[in-house]
Amino acid sequence: MNITIQNAEATVTCRTHGAELLSYKTFAGKEYMWQKDPAYWAKTSPILFPYIGAVPETVTIHGTDYAIPRHGFVKDVEFDVAEQGDDYVVLSTGTSDFTKPIYPYDFRFTVTFRLKDSALEVTYGVSNLGNEEMPFLIGGHPAFFCPMEDGEQFTDYMLRFEDENIPDLHLQYPMFDNDAILYENLIHRTVKLISSKTEKGIQFDFPGYESVAFWTPIKKDAPFLCIEPWCGGTMDQVSCTDMLKKKYVQFLDGGKARDYVFRFQPC
Template identity: 70%
Template sequence: MKITIKSQDAVVTCQTHGAELLSYQTAAGKEYLWQKDPAYWAKTSPVLFPYIGPVPDRVFINDIAYSIPRHGFIKDAEFEVLEQGADYVVLAAHSDDFTLSVYPYPFTFTVTFRLEGSALEVTYGVCNQGTQEMPFLVGGHPGFFCPMETGERFDDYLLRFADEATPDLHLTYSIFDNDAILYENLTQRSVKLIHRRTERGLQFDFPDYPSIAFWTPVKKNAPFLCLEPWCGGTMDQVSDTNLPEKKYVQYLPAGESRDYRFSFSPC
């Protein structure tokens, strides 16, 4: 089921399958989110939980092997609507027989989309419904059109970090030939994807995530870039599938909840 929320400045559409964000349009009708093309990538904004990254074989938790899918399973879950208003919606999914067979922890996972003017805030909420501490990885994977205007090129764009010690990253397809690029421990967790001449684009904030990855499909010259806030792993840990050894692994005590937010708006 698709759900639409609105503010005076923007219109957002998501779906209950995977709580995936599908569209962000300004009031004037300009679309910013990548619109699923299987020739490049058939997703728009999958939710990553309780694992991030490929799974060469199995994921190990307490020396037991589990068949957790690539980027986890919540992206394929069917969510229910907990709350909805004109400018927000709260979706929820729960552990079930399948999730417990591949990840042995009872949980509730919520996704909240909330518009405040032109800014969309996305909150992933994790609640440990079990009786033991729960390890997990969590993150977002939204894709944005790049270039954003007719007549522009991908390499007209750059990433400008609010962290003054981090230089601009000028985009070219070749820098992604080895897959995603990861930045860690930025002093300010905010970045802009902007045209290098006009400086127009979008601002992306990720206050609850220690790292952010940037990705476009390898050697496809795809017209989009994903901005991926992560709690979990680094690019050199792909072959290590022992969940407790992953960098930035999260631990949530029994009965407790924790939120992870990111937001974006045109600039």
């Protein structure tokens, strides 16, 4: 089921399957989210939980192997609508007969989409419903059109960081030939994806995350870029499938809850 929220400045559509964000349009009707095309990538914004990255066979947790799929399983489950208003919606899922054999913890996972003026704030809420400490990795994977305007090229765009010691990254397809590019240890967790000609695009803030990755499909010259806030793993840890050895792995005590927030808006 698709759900639409809106205010005076923007309209957002998500779906209950995987709580996937499908669309962000300005009041004038301009679309910023990649609109699925299997020729490039048949997704728009999958959620990464409780694992990030490829899984050759299984994921190990405290010495036991579990068949957690690539990028986790939340992206594949149906969510319930827990709460909804004109400009926000809260979707919820949790432990089930499907999750228990592949992730041995009792949990609740919520996704809140909330419009605040022109900004869309996305909150992933994790609750540990059990008594033992719960490890997990978590991240977002939203894809944005790049280029964003007719007559522009992918290579017209750049990533601009607020940290003074990090130069602008001018996009070229070959820089993604080895998969995603990851930045960590940022002081200011804000990045802009903007045209080098007009300096217009989007601003993306990820205060709830330890690192951020950028990805477009390898050697497809795809017209989009994913901005992926992560808590869990680095690019040199792809072959490591022991969850507890992943950099930035999160731990949540029994009965506790934690929110992970990112937001974006046109700039």
